[in-house]
Amino acid sequence: MSRDLLAVLLVLIPYVLSEKLEIRMPDVKTTTHDSYLVRPFKITEDEIYILGFEAVASSDKVHHLLLYGCTEIAHDKEYWSEFEGMGGICKYDSKITTILWAWALDAPKFELPDGIGFKVGRDANINYIAMQIHYKHVVADPDSSGVNLVVTKEQPARLAGIYLFADGATVIPPHSIINADLSCEFKGKNTIEPFAFRTHTHTLGRRVSAWREREGRWELIGTGDPRKPQMFYLIEGEKTLISEGDMVHARCVFDSSDRDTRTTIGSTGKDEMCNFYLMYSVNASLFRFERMLPLLTKREKSGSGREKRLSLFRYNDDGCFRSKRFTVPRYARITDPLANRYEVSSNWSLSSAIGQVGGLSHNTQQDQLVVFHRGSNDWSSKQWFDQSNNVLFKTEIIKENTVLFVNPETGMIEDSFGKDLFIMPHGVYLDSEDNVYLTDVALHQVYKFNKGEWSKPSLILGSKYHPGSDSTHFCKPTSVVVDIAGNIYVSDGYCNSRVVKFDHTGKYLAQYGESGTEKGKPGIMGLVHDLTIDPIHHEIHVADRENGQVHVLNYISGNFTRVYPIPGSVYSVDFSTDPPALFAVNVTDGGYRESKIMTIDPATGTIKAASPSSPSPLNTPHSITHLKSFGLFAGEIAAPYKVWRFIPSSVAPPTPDTKDNSLTKTILRKISSTQIPVSVVILLAIVGMFPVTYLAIVVVVRCRGGGQSRDGVDRSGFQKLLKDYDSSDDEDDLVFKKPGMRY
Secondary structure (H helix, E strand, O other), rough: HHHHHHHHHHHHHHHHOEEEEEEEEEEEEOOOEEEEEEEEEOOOOEEEEEEEEEEEOOOOOEEEEEEEEEEEEEOOOEEEEEEOOOOOEEEOOOOOEEEEEEEEEEOOOOOOOOOOEEEEEEHHHEEEEEEEEEEOOOOOOEOOEEEEEEOOOOOEEEEEEEEEEOOOEEEOOOOEEEEEEEEEOOOOOOOOEEEEEEOOOOOOOOEEEEEEOOOOOOEEEEEEEOOOOOEEOOOOOOOOOOOOOEEEEEEEEEEEEOOOOOEEEEOOOOOEEEEEEEEEEEEEOOOOOOOOOOOHHHOOOOHHHHHHHHHHOOOOOOOOOEEEEOOOOOOOOOOOHHOEEEEEOOOOOOOOOOEEEEEEEEOOOOOOOOEEEOOOOOOOHHEEEEEOHHHHHOOOOOOOOOEEEEEOOOOOOOEEEEOOOOOEEEEEEOOOOOOEEEEEEEOOOEEEOOOOOOOOOOOOEOOOOOOOOOOOOOEEEEEEEEOOOEEEEEOOOOOOOEEEEEEOOOOOOEOOEEEOOOOOOOEEEEEEEEEEEOOOEEEEEEEEEOOOEEEEEEEEOEEOOOOOOOOEEEEEEEEEEEEEEEEEEEEEOOOOOOOEEEEEEOOOOOEEEOOOOOOOOOOOOOEEEOOOEEEEEEEEEEOOOOOEEEEEOOOOOOOOOOOOHHHHHHHHHHHHOOOOOOHHHHHHHHHHHHHHHHHHHHHHHHHHHOOOOOOOEOOOOOOOOOOOOOOOOOOOOOOOOOOOOOO
């Protein structure tokens, strides 16, 4: 047997022999909000290895779920409340306390890479797995949320551990954007290989990142948006190894622009958290759990609230909990991904002529752009409707295929359908199974076509040629989205100013929104022109065209939660999950060449970028869609009818090893570009030397005497005292700045 084959078999053996272990809450109830319950599981084997995790829980009820490995647990009970009485998870003097896994926001199951597992059991000094669940609200009915573990008794080649960054000191002032920074020297004896990470904050967190610093050189370990599903994300590409003596840094960016009170780090939904979980592996023969920070005792407490909390409840022996502000070198900084601008792809076009573009979308399985156009029918060519919104030209059915499947890279049309069906196409949407939903404002109907079955619709909503406002009629419906449960949401539309909800069979369920022109009130809408869905936060973003607003509807609660303005009239919106971003296209009062595609922070409504650069080639853009690998696409309803492709603009980063002499170069350029006599320049240089010389003399005088200070202590060779939180200013303190904001 060859060595390569033997290596493959050794990696695969644990997975072949794996089995499932279930841990559940025992039908618990709670009487308060923000309850933290702990459920222990006794491990009877000498050693078992965890290869995968899957939460059996819902984010509607559970804020987060954590698994801990403990030598001893805090209580000998079936379950207990972490913060009642003595509380705790692992016993305070437990030999081992380590985090094994963390989950939130409906994150999917997580499988460790081949050949890696967490070792638990008596040989690992982990006799218990303790599951902590944070219940957001009162649990009136018995709950059995929990986790399924994939385990094996066969040792994998590498063993996993968690290195935790956790801040307990930051105070977030209102109406601010600030960083919480953590810095530590890594004291582990073994070199670790990070392979996954997870970020965690509450509502104000915008980005969490970590770096390794070695000999002055910074390398990014990982960065993530905590508003995404809070799962462990595998690190792609070359791994950044961490060895003893390396400095490790983590940063959380918080945005409290819409909060009127200060926010502290804490355990409730009104508080904040700043966590970066680094999952790593080492060779199984070298691995050992070790406490990398000294355990605080009563005599060692300094009295700060943070140290008291850490001394009462040990969360992870292996990690960084020290607040220390730092400056990230320019070459290693994390830029705001939403601030990137998109520019026209000048060499891209569709392979054939089209009519007015009613809608754009894309499928998920083939990465195709989907275009819904009006062929030879032109809404602006004549009066299509009477005063009661009845279509006047029922016989003018479009003879061309109206639905086009387009290669987004080449512009070639790869499939099409939809001839002899529509009069005035408007919106198109593809669900997670690539079923196609279409709206026609002349027919007052919504059509669903199952994937690949283009000859006949599988579902029709609305009454053909009959406008209305009840549960079976629409009046010029404009757009559709579908949630993960299959519920259908229709924007209705030009007449009714509402969003209508149906189940997957077409049964009417509810409607949301009221007609009005008053701006700034969530749910008060005019022309409801487009919808897009955010599956992460269970929200639908509604384009209120003439009012120039986007309304946000929580489709679980049925409530409009917020509204934010868009310059001009907002025609179309599209949501992207990675990173979370809302794209909106407008037509302003400036008319031609004033339209822009805006990139918006969906949590705050802040416009981060407007694309493309001026002058914009967009005329009257009617619909947009975003394909992550191919850019943004916008469709026109004004001649010449076309679809534009926009790709991210590229900005070359500064050379890492080059010192930043930009200020010097700027001064020299300005001197060389002005008519300043050489004698004047020399005179200014001589005058400028006096304060520098004086300062040097003062420093020398104060430093003489072998480095001895006034108190008689020899401080030569000492580094600057690192305070618990260094408030010194630096240009990298704030990553995302807002004009006029106080920092």
